[in-house]
Amino acid sequence: MSNSFLIILGIITPLFAALFSYVCRYNNNLRDSFGIIGGLFTFLVSLKIFHGIQNNEIFQITFFTLFDGVDFTFKVTALGSIFSLVASSLWILASIYTIGYMRGAGEKNQTRFVIFYSIAIHAALAIAWSGNLLVLFIFYEILTFSTFPLVGHKQNAESQSAGRLYLSILVGTSLIFFLPAIFWIWLETGTLDFQDGGILINRFPAEYLSLLIAMLVFGIGKAAIMPIHRWLPAAMVAPTPVSALLHAVAVVKAGVFSFLVVIVYIVGPEFLLQTKSSDWLVWLACFTIMASSIIAITKDDLKARLAYSTISQLSYIILGAALASSLALKGASFHIITHALGKITLFFCAGAIYVTAHIKKVSELKGMGFKLPLIFFAYTLGALSIIGVPPFIGSWSKFYLIMGSIEREFIVVAIILGISSLLNIYYLLQPVVIGFTQTSRREVKLAKAPLTVWPPVITGLSCLIFFFYANYFLNNVSGVIVI
Amino acid sequence: MFNLFLDDAAALVVVLPLLISAIIAFMPSKIWPWIISLVTLVLHLVLSLNLLKEISISGLIIYEFGNWEPPWGISFKIDGVNIGLQLLFSIFALISTFYSRKIFLSEIDSRDSGKAYSLWLLAIGSLNGIILTNDIFNLFVFLEISALASISLIALGAGQNRKALLAAFNYLIIGAIGATFYVIGVGFAYAMTGTLNMNDLVIQLAQYSNGQLAIFAGMSFMLIGLMVKAAIFPVHIWLPPAYSYAPSAVSTLLAALATKTILYFFVRLLYEVFIIYPSYLSLFLDFVLYPLSLLAIFIGTLIAIYQDDIKKLLAFSSIAQIGYITLALSLKDHSGITSGFIHIFNHALIKGGLFMTVGYFAILQKDRVTLSSLKGFGYKYPITSFALLICGLSLIGLPLTNGFISKLYLFQALYTNQMYFSIALVAVSSALAVAYFWKIVEQMWFSEIKFKSEKEDAYIYLPILIITVSIIVFGIYSSPIIEFSNLSADYLISGYQN
Numbered sequence: 001m002s003n004s005f006l007i008i009l010g011i012i013t014p015l016f017a018a019l020f021s022y023v024c025r026y027n028n029n030l031r032d033s034f035g036i037i038g039g040l041f042t043f044l045v046s047l048k049i050f051h052g053i054q055n056n057e058i059f060q061i062t063f064f065t066l067f068d069g070v071d072f073t074f075k076v077t078a079l080g081s082i083f084s085l086v087a088s089s090l091w092i093l094a095s096i097y098t099i100g101y102m103r104g105a106g107e108k109n110q111t112r113f114v115i116f117y118s119i120a121i122h123a124a125l126a127i128a129w130s131g132n133l134l135v136l137f138i139f140y141e142i143l144t145f146s147t148f149p150l151v152g153h154k155q156n157a158e159s160q161s162a163g164r165l166y167l168s169i170l171v172g173t174s175l176i177f178f179l180p181a182i183f184w185i186w187l188e189t190g191t192l193d194f195q196d197g198g199i200l201i202n203r204f205p206a207e208y209l210s211l212l213i214a215m216l217v218f219g220i221g222k223a224a225i226m227p228i229h230r231w232l233p234a235a236m237v238a239p240t241p242v243s244a245l246l247h248a249v250a251v252v253k254a255g256v257f258s259f260l261v262v263i264v265y266i267v268g269p270e271f272l273l274q275t276k277s278s279d280w281l282v283w284l285a286c287f288t289i290m291a292s293s294i295i296a297i298t299k300d301d302l303k304a305r306l307a308y309s310t311i312s313q314l315s316y317i318i319l320g321a322a323l324a325s326s327l328a329l330k331g332a333s334f335h336i337i338t339h340a341l342g343k344i345t346l347f348f349c350a351g352a353i354y355v356t357a358h359i360k361k362v363s364e365l366k367g368m369g370f371k372l373p374l375i376f377f378a379y380t381l382g383a384l385s386i387i388g389v390p391p392f393i394g395s396w397s398k399f400y401l402i403m404g405s406i407e408r409e410f411i412v413v414a415i416i417l418g419i420s421s422l423l424n425i426y427y428l429l430q431p432v433v434i435g436f437t438q439t440s441r442r443e444v445k446l447a448k449a450p451l452t453v454w455p456p457v458i459t460g461l462s463c464l465i466f467f468f469y470a471n472y473f474l475n476n477v478s479g480v481i482v483i
Numbered sequence: 484m485f486n487l488f489l490d491d492a493a494a495l496v497v498v499l500p501l502l503i504s505a506i507i508a509f510m511p512s513k514i515w516p517w518i519i520s521l522v523t524l525v526l527h528l529v530l531s532l533n534l535l536k537e538i539s540i541s542g543l544i545i546y547e548f549g550n551w552e553p554p555w556g557i558s559f560k561i562d563g564v565n566i567g568l569q570l571l572f573s574i575f576a577l578i579s580t581f582y583s584r585k586i587f588l589s590e591i592d593s594r595d596s597g598k599a600y601s602l603w604l605l606a607i608g609s610l611n612g613i614i615l616t617n618d619i620f621n622l623f624v625f626l627e628i629s630a631l632a633s634i635s636l637i638a639l640g641a642g643q644n645r646k647a648l649l650a651a652f653n654y655l656i657i658g659a660i661g662a663t664f665y666v667i668g669v670g671f672a673y674a675m676t677g678t679l680n681m682n683d684l685v686i687q688l689a690q691y692s693n694g695q696l697a698i699f700a701g702m703s704f705m706l707i708g709l710m711v712k713a714a715i716f717p718v719h720i721w722l723p724p725a726y727s728y729a730p731s732a733v734s735t736l737l738a739a740l741a742t743k744t745i746l747y748f749f750v751r752l753l754y755e756v757f758i759i760y761p762s763y764l765s766l767f768l769d770f771v772l773y774p775l776s777l778l779a780i781f782i783g784t785l786i787a788i789y790q791d792d793i794k795k796l797l798a799f800s801s802i803a804q805i806g807y808i809t810l811a812l813s814l815k816d817h818s819g820i821t822s823g824f825i826h827i828f829n830h831a832l833i834k835g836g837l838f839m840t841v842g843y844f845a846i847l848q849k850d851r852v853t854l855s856s857l858k859g860f861g862y863k864y865p866i867t868s869f870a871l872l873i874c875g876l877s878l879i880g881l882p883l884t885n886g887f888i889s890k891l892y893l894f895q896a897l898y899t900n901q902m903y904f905s906i907a908l909v910a911v912s913s914a915l916a917v918a919y920f921w922k923i924v925e926q927m928w929f930s931e932i933k934f935k936s937e938k939e940d941a942y943i944y945l946p947i948l949i950i951t952v953s954i955i956v957f958g959i960y961s962s963p964i965i966e967f968s969n970l971s972a973d974y975l976i977s978g979y980q981n
Binding site: 064066067072134137138141149152155160163164167168171172175176177179180183184187 | 879880881882883888890891894895898899906907910911913914917918921925928929931959960961
């Protein structure tokens with residue numbers, strides 16, 4: 001099978017999944033099975049591409065020219081192969097989980113839900129494999145628009161205003177900052193292609209690089225750096241499968257992935273290290289990490305707490321990109337995988353707790369640990385991975401990030417990362433502690449929803465297992481970032 | 484015989500609609516006026532294509548009426564500047580005429596069908612005259628014919644809503660003031676130079692190389708008059724009520740073509756005639772047109788956000804979009820004029836498409852289209868709603884639509900002129916456009932009310948789909964529009980004179 005065909009196959013499969021779900025909308029089981037089948041299919045394609053990238057194969061396909069120097073083209077970069085692998089593999093589990101959750105919670109409009117869910121995955125894969133910045137931008141917008149119906153799924157006043165906030169921040173920032181930044185790069189260099197080592201060096205005025213970086217980091221609102229983070233907690237009104245796959249993996253990772261891609265393949269780490277134009281961003285990322293951790297502590301709603309934890313973790317990746325040293329970039333790229341695995345576990349658990357026990361708040365979890373042992377087990381695994389405790393996969397990325405900050409002689413940053421881990425321990429493990437130590441007299445009726453229980457157990461265990469196989473991913477990560 | 488017909492193509496594109504308009508005025512039939520208009524516009528398109536063929540060979544056509552040589556006789560001029568616009572005009576007039584039948588049938592008294600198409604062709608012919616004429620007084624004549632025809636067409640909306648009469652009257656008064664300003668300016672110019680022909684005017688004006696107060700006064704009068712007619716902020720106030728209370732087919736025609744043709748002449752006057760006073764020109768462009776364009780973009784967009792009536796919303800968005808065009812045209816260089824012309828083409832398509840879809844909605848629900856009345860339309864009328872979505876995304880300027888190409892070239896032009904403040908403003912206002920457009924989308928697809936889909940009228944959605952497809956095609960394969968615009972800019976910038 002030719003390489004370019006693989007790309008088309010991977011990108012188009014989710015669309016077909018959406019189409020078939022629509023066609024089979026009157027048969028619920030058949031309709032929902034297409035998510036799993038599509039997930040398996042795209043996962044296989046992503047895996048093949050991932051291995052192909054390891055073997056230095058080239059995956060590229062060009063459709064047509066949009067304007068001078070910019071084609072509508074897909075080209076898989078090493079970073080993209082990682083992101084697509086994460087998104088597609090978790091899509092399988094999320095589809096299974098979705099079936100359990102949506103039926104367990106009795107949500108309406110399930111057909112519309114699965115259709116837009118698949119379209120969002122399509123956009124995420126296309127972002128991962130886009131060959132230049134404009135194609136990335138196109139699918140970045142499609143991702144925003146396709147997740148809007150998911151955020152506003154409940155169609156009540158709360159979800160409507162959340163949906164508006166979501167859309168206005170994401171589309172607004174992308175049109176005000178991101179697109180002009182793309183134009184600017186194009187006007188200065190005449191191209192937008194992703195190239196190893198970047199395209200800006202010697203072509204872009206170094207004195208304006210800080211401004212460009214600012215336009216990019218604030219324009220890519222999906223990366224949720226403060227003060228452009230409000231949409232993420234607002235989006236938590238969506239059903240949990242959305243929060244799990246999209247707002248812990250596909251959407252937010254598309255954001256940080258875009259930023260990372262811009263740093264690695266457009267600006268070029270070398271150029272950044274020379275000009276030190278992103279050093280200010282290091283401090284903003286540190287601020288976001290600390291501030292959102294502190295806000296997370298104050299949140300009693302489990303999903304809101306996880307949302308602020310996500311904001312904090314996303315800034316780890318921005319931090320790594322801003323440091324731009326090879327170790328930091330390695331850590332940042334790897335953090336895309338590790339955080340995705342850990343956070344989807346936590347969200348799966350939060351949703352499972354809601355479906356089985358109808359509990360949303362941390363303070364109401366008293367005594368639940370004994371009643372829902374599997375869910376709490378999975379939750380603990382995920383939380384430990386995000387905290388960065390060995391032997392969980394999350395420890396690798398944190399390790400590389402700390403090493404990267406020491407490499408750049410930002411000792412304070414290393415200390416902040418340490419403090420942030422301590423805060424993580426507090427706010428992520430508190431639900432577990434409450435669940436197992438305190439007892440409640442309240443009778444809780446438990447509903448059965450096995451499909452929501454097993455996916456988090458699988459992802460939680462994989463946080464543990466992949467610790468030992470981290471090199472499998474790290475090969476791809478370090479293969480690209482040559483400085 | 485047919486060759487004879489083609490020989491006078493330059494005159495016939497204007498004269499033919501005007502002649503036919505007189506013939507069908509008193510036809511009692513419901514359908515014949517439409518058929519005759521349609522045939523006329525097919526012929527019109529053939530003529531325009533023939534003009535394109537001739538231009539690609541010779542580069543310039545000067546058509547002298549009655550073989551009176553300029554500067555004494557009236558002449559039409561077709562060259563690289565206006566041939567692209569002529570084609571767009573011809574094609575769009577045909578499409579919107581095809582679209583108009585069902586709309587007119589339900590929005591106006593069927594006995595008025597003949598009158599309506601008579602006025603319709605009158606407006607098309609005279610607006611086409613504005614594109615072709617090479618004579619500043621002849622322009623005034625066409626301005627007045629087109630204004631009177633459009634005013635009567637707008638007033639036909641009175642059957643739906645009495646406010647149409649007020650809107651038409653408003654347009655009449657303000658338009659007359661604009662036209663008066665223009666003709667006073669022409670008077671000054673004629674008094675000083677003794678000529679009305681534009682090419683001759685350039686030669687005559689060159690004598691007063693230091694400029695004369697009377698000439699400057701005349702030029703200012705002409706420009707202000709045209710600004711009123713082109714609805715450039717802040718003399719745009721006639722436009723929103725006129726567009727929103729006119730019958731929907733009329734709104735489509737006017738929004739897509741009327742202001743565009745006048746803008747074209749405005750540019751032509753600036754860059755072909757007034758260019759011989761560079762200091763005056765840059766004074767006008769830098770201190771009048773440029774700031775007004777920025778205000779138009781910002782204020783037009785802001786007002787549009789707060790509109791509940793969709794046709795009004797689109798009209799205010801037009802004010803902002805005209806602001807984009809004039810912003811680009813005020814840049815005084817090749818990139819600016821190119822991007823201005825690109826947006827003239829693209830915006831004609833986008834706004835034409837939007838008014839078509841909204842017009843269809845209006846006759847479907849037999850009431851004015853407001854935000855709340857659109858609830859669930861996305862499911863009820865999927866084809867038309869989808870077309871509206873595409874047009875709207877293009878209005879925002881997302882990639883793969885022609886609106887993006889406009890934005891790209893506008894940014895490029897502003898960037899080469901180092902106008903970073905304007906870039907920021909354009910970026911912000913395009914993001915604000917999301918606000919008003921998304922309100923519509925939210926109502927159409929994400930409201931509680933659900934409908935089963937209903938059958939849509941192919942006579943109406945076909946033209947809409949043609950526009951929608953062309954929006955996407957020109958977003959991907961943008962070179963025809965860019966090349967025509969480049970050609971216009973080449974001719975204007977080189978100070979092409981003949």
